[in-house]
Amino acid sequence: MRSILLALSLLFSIHLAANDAAITVNEAYARATPPNAPTSAIFLTMTNTSEQTVSLVSASTPAAGRVELHTMLMDGDVMQMRQVEKIEVPAGKQVELKPGGLHLMLFDLASNFAEGEEVELTLVFSDGGQQQLTVPVKKVMHKMKHHH
Amino acid sequence: MKYLAWIALIIVSGLAGVMSFQWLSAESSPKQAAVSNKVIATVPVNLFKITSSDGRFTELNNDKQLYIAYFGFTHCPDVCPTSLAVLSAALQGISAPQRQQLQSLFVSVDPKRDDPETVSTYAGYFHPDIVGLSPQEGQLLGLTQSLGVYYKYVDIPDSQLEYSVDHNSFFYFLNAQGELLAKVPHTLDPEPLVTKIQQLLPQ
Ligand SMILES: [Cu+2]
Numbered sequence: 001m002r003s004i005l006l007a008l009s010l011l012f013s014i015h016l017a018a019n020d021a022a023i024t025v026n027e028a029y030a031r032a033t034p035p036n037a038p039t040s041a042i043f044l045t046m047t048n049t050s051e052q053t054v055s056l057v058s059a060s061t062p063a064a065g066r067v068e069l070h071t072m073l074m075d076g077d078v079m080q081m082r083q084v085e086k087i088e089v090p091a092g093k094q095v096e097l098k099p100g101g102l103h104l105m106l107f108d109l110a111s112n113f114a115e116g117e118e119v120e121l122t123l124v125f126s127d128g129g130q131q132q133l134t135v136p137v138k139k140v141m142h143k144m145k146h147h148h
Numbered sequence: 149m150k151y152l153a154w155i156a157l158i159i160v161s162g163l164a165g166v167m168s169f170q171w172l173s174a175e176s177s178p179k180q181a182a183v184s185n186k187v188i189a190t191v192p193v194n195l196f197k198i199t200s201s202d203g204r205f206t207e208l209n210n211d212k213q214l215y216i217a218y219f220g221f222t223h224c225p226d227v228c229p230t231s232l233a234v235l236s237a238a239l240q241g242i243s244a245p246q247r248q249q250l251q252s253l254f255v256s257v258d259p260k261r262d263d264p265e266t267v268s269t270y271a272g273y274f275h276p277d278i279v280g281l282s283p284q285e286g287q288l289l290g291l292t293q294s295l296g297v298y299y300k301y302v303d304i305p306d307s308q309l310e311y312s313v314d315h316n317s318f319f320y321f322l323n324a325q326g327e328l329l330a331k332v333p334h335t336l337d338p339e340p341l342v343t344k345i346q347q348l349l350p351q
Pocket of ligand 1: 081105
């Protein structure tokens with residue numbers, strides 16, 4: 001039994017290694033939150049360097065009880081937030097999770113997210129690949145300041 | 149009797165809301181959109197009699213020349229914090245005397261989850277000048293209808309959120325008389341807000 005498990009986990013880790021390159025994750029950050037905030041969000045950019053569509057299917061972090069995949073839709077000027085099952089990244093394409101669009105939504109925060117802290121994040125993809133990231137906590141305006 | 153007055157208020161403000169909505173739709177023709185500083189709608193000042201948990205706001209008051217109201221909810225992980233961060237950046241981009249004449253309000257459209265303390269802490273985090281308000285449902289209805297604020301509760305099955313609040317995202321510029329002078333749409337750039345403040349509060 002143990003050897004089967006060992007063989008399985010070995011297979012699995014080879015599989016992981018082989019798929020590591022399918023999606024590259026860049027510019028990930030978690031949103032800093034007010035004290036006692038009920039939620040936070042993580043934004044990032046995924047690039048698919050493989051030849052098939054790969055989807056992000058789930059995410060988790062020890063910093064939150066639950067992570068959901070969400071999108072923001074616009075109906076005229078009405079913002080509608082909805083949960084999605086997966087976030088597809090077509091072959092050779094880039095998908096951005098950013099304010100006003102797709103995001104990872106975090107519930108049951110262990111504590112508020114202060115700027116300068118870091119959050120561990122695990123991403124699970126449709127091809128069985130997983131990625132572990134350390135994500136900095138930033139204020140939402142951190143990017144815009146460079147524009148001016 | 150008190151209830152009757154409330155109902156009347158709600159009906160009147162509802163009508164005002166419908167009328168102002170039509171007004172706004174009519175106004176969006178490019179010819180008229182260029183005209184600024186005219187009154188788009190008037191909110192009965194009673195509707196703004198809301199005491200914040202920190203007591204910093206009780207009603208529209210002549211101590212302030214200009215009010216910026218933004219409607220949202222604290223469970224909103226994206227649009228509301230972004231808007232409040234943009235507002236905060238705009239407040240940092242104006243002069244101290246202008247800041248003194250200006251009161252920013254974050255008004256919750258989710259009174260079920262947002263008690264006054266929650267909204268207060270939430271709003272103050274983005275900028276100490278932003279006061280958080282959680283009006284009671286009747287007052288909220290009157291306020292949103294007279295300003296043309298859209299919000300709708302939508303169940304999100306299987307989500308821990310349980311329900312979300314679809315809402316439009318505008319910054320409403322009012323004076324102490326409850327006159328709506330301008331509305332600035334959702335923006336990721338503080339510049340349109342700064343421009344509008346400069347226009348309505350010339351130093
Ligand atoms: Cu969300």
